[in-house]
Amino acid sequence: MPTGVVAFTVAVTGFALGVSTGVVVLGLRVLVGTLAVARGFARGERARVAAMTGRAVPESVYRTPGREGGGVERMLRALRDGQSWQDLAHVVFSFPLRVVTFSLALT
Numbered sequence: 001m002p003t004g005v006v007a008f009t010v011a012v013t014g015f016a017l018g019v020s021t022g023v024v025v026l027g028l029r030v031l032v033g034t035l036a037v038a039r040g041f042a043r044g045e046r047a048r049v050a051a052m053t054g055r056a057v058p059e060s061v062y063r064t065p066g067r068e069g070g071g072v073e074r075m076l077r078a079l080r081d082g083q084s085w086q087d088l089a090h091v092v093f094s095f096p097l098r099v100v101t102f103s104l105a106l107t
Helices: 002-020 025-053 071-079 082-106
Strands: none
Touching: 002 025, 002 082, 025 071, 025 082
């Protein structure tokens, strides 16, 4: 639960800040950073599931942004990675389920 709270807070805050400042280049950087953090939380979640079930969870395939092009072009390529957006969506939409199951387990 504590990890879920931190992940949800970082994901929602980073997404809202990135979208609201998307007009300037700073918003793109915030969104790329938020997606990178979501990737990290997804890696941790896969490791936790593997430890609990005893079976390895396959790693996700991420698109590599590449080195060619300017900074904005590279950031836009990173934003087109569908798996990173799925990781962010998992963090956000799994939070209510985590709260309910944590509350039921605690009571």
